[in-house]
Amino acid sequence: MSLRVAVQMDPLETINIAGDSSFALMLAAQARGHSVMHYDVKSLAYESGRLTAWAAPAKVQKVEGDHFAREDYRQIDLVKDVDVVLMRQDPPFDLSYITATHLLERLEGQTLVVNDPASVRNAPEKVFVLDFAQYMPPTLIARRIEDVRAFHARHPGDLVMKPLHGNGGKAVIRIPADGSNLGALIELFDNAWVEPHMFQPFLEEISEGDKRIVLVDGEVAGAINRRPGAGEFRSNLAQGGYAEATTLTPREEEICAALGPALKARGLVFVGIDVIGGKWLTEINVTSPTGIVAIDRFNGTDTPALIWDAIERRQSALRN
Structure with missing residues (x-):
């Protein structure tokens, strides 16, 4: 089954092919005989029930400095010309991102969008997780400094402060146990973001790593452990962290079993x-x-193949 795949993502020129997940998915799609098109989310247009984008057919290859060839951009109909849309542009999860999910939701029942845009909109990273609070560290989402000081009093020690809709470890800040910089940081965050902020006790276990576990259609596909780099407490690879092989603990298996369905x-x-x-x-x-x-x-696995297996199953069900 050959599929026409439109990938909504950042410019192909900017990706790091050594570690980019979207690039790996495009390579895997090609290997299966699927055709791939690239478009920028800013080119989406909706008129009279028709959703279009300016897209360019593209070929990708794992050659540094020569990793893609692209035809001219042209307007495509995301129903008539496309079987699958991969929504892969990077956050921030802002009104632009939310608007894109509303537009792509119009394709429901006609073109498969992965991940489902309505679910993406309703499940931002640091909010959806609250549905599974039994597995989380103590967490406060608030804006008033009085609420934060009360939370800190209940959980003495260092705190971690995060933008609620941030990504890649950006602007994640450690607040010392004495709270000496708390007021200034809340002023800074309040000026930068209109939404409340997230606070959690600093977890000393972060020195042992922050595990990224990938689930495909609710099933565990694999995991890596990410450790902070020198002089950092953030373990995100984008912030200088490094990856190592790992296995799941019984608690992590329990978490995945709870989330999967x-x-x-x-x-x-x-x-x-x-x-x-x-x-x-x-x-x-x-x-x-x-x-x-x-x-x-690290694991000798083929996660893009698992993802495309799941996409093909869903797209086949949509056709039928």
């Missing part, structure tokens, strides 16, 4: 969850998850 039911085909210390669930990444290249490098 909910992810599958929501049409969240490709998801990456983050677990610290083998037991603390901190995020459920659904917008543009990463990590599959490193997972496959």
